[in-house]
Amino acid sequence: MRTSTSSSPWSLAMQTASIRFDLLGAPYLKQIIRQVRDAVFDTIVEMLPDATNKTKMNADTLKDIYIRKMVKVSSNDDRWSLFALNNEFGRCIELKFVDKMKRQFEFSVDSFQIRIDPILENPSAQRPTVVIESMYGDIHMALSHLKERLIDTRKPEEIRGGGLLKYCHLLTRGYKAARPDKCRQLERYMCSRFFIDFSDVATQEQKLKNYLDNHFGSNSDQWSLSGDETDSEASTSQAPSSIMAQNQLRYDFLMLLYRVISESTVCLMSHDRKMTLQMVDRLAFQVSMSMYSCQQPAVAGHIPRTTLFYLQPNTSRWIPVV
Structure with a gap:
């Protein structure tokens, strides 16, 4: 979801960051998810043409029209869910709700997270602290990769599918390997994990x-x-x-x-x-x-x-x- 047209590293990070809710264990989780969903749907309705009969646009109708996929994962290592808005031009907007996730990023350029727990836990706070972090580990290096359009990751064998498809996608978009000397080794790890997860x-x-x-x-x-x-x-x-x-x-x-x-x-x-x-x-x-x-x-x-x-x-x- 694009939030700025500036080319500064921080604005680029905001364009690729995911908003994280570490609240799946809370009793009011369903209420929070519903509030987020309703806020998204309200925004969609506001953007519809004036000639549209907005009174007939309820949540079920909007879900059928605009939600492309809904995913729920629950295992010992992963417990999270998301819904993705429909798109016709590859502009993906996903809202993800996370309790725990073993692998939280694929490459450094998509490793940014905005943790808004303080806002949800204390909505009345006037100036809550919101943390921006990179799950890659080094946020300054991740920002550098984002600005310079470089591809790098850690332990690709831990990524479902090895990150193989996204790696080729980034190359198609003009990204280059941050460490060209390690490129072939990285590709081998990605291919191996891809064929483990998708064997036939x-x-x-x-x-x-x-x-x-x-x-x-x-x-x-x-x-x-x-x-x-x-x-x-x-x-x-x-x-x-x-x-x-x-x-x-x-x-x-x-x-x-x-x-x-x-x-x-x-x-x-x-x-x-x-x-x-x-x-x-x-x-x-x-x-x-x-x-x-x-x-x-x-x-x-x-x-x-x-x-x-x-x-x-x-x-x-x-x-x-x-």
Whole structure:
């Protein structure tokens, strides 16, 4: 949730920080969660167009329209819940309620937390102390990484999925490794944990599709795109340039993921590794099909459905053969 347009390290930290409530054990937790949810919904209603009949917008209606996912985790090491607002352009806003969480960050740039317990415990306090911290450990180094767009983490083997998908996502957005000499070692740890948590190709594919929809805009119907199917209605309602930009980012992400898995996976049998790479390559091909079809004008009501693509040696871009 963006709170400032300033480019200072602290304002950048606020753009990536999560608000933490360490109150799941309190008897009034449900009331707090409901108050936060209602405050978010009230804000959404205020931002609706004036022509909207706001009197019919109740909590259940807004939940169906704007809540994309709701997660609750309860185990010996983790007890937390969150709800994420729906998004079409990869702009994720999540509200998380934490009692305990074994691993509280993936990379240094997303390790910031705003602890607002004093406000909740004493709402009448005139100047409560709110603590901003980095779970990475060194907040000044984390701020430096955020400002300079650098990727670094600690013990990636403790991250669910190893942080592999977010690592490739950050690279796609122009981030660079803070320690290039440790990059290959980091990738191996991430790949190993990813394939431990997602051991079969079907689970890997579903996880990958969900990640793409959550972080590169929702366009799930394109995954069924083949020689005899069209793009989703939601996608075609967007400007072609917007669709192209989203799909280009998706494609770049998938090609980076393909490269990392190909070069840094040491924990899989040859057959399993090949199956995973084929799955990633197939998804990238489907995205490239969407990109190419967006550029083609309709002729007598006909939109080209198939084309031939060629991948040059030592490159990561499919070239349409016309």
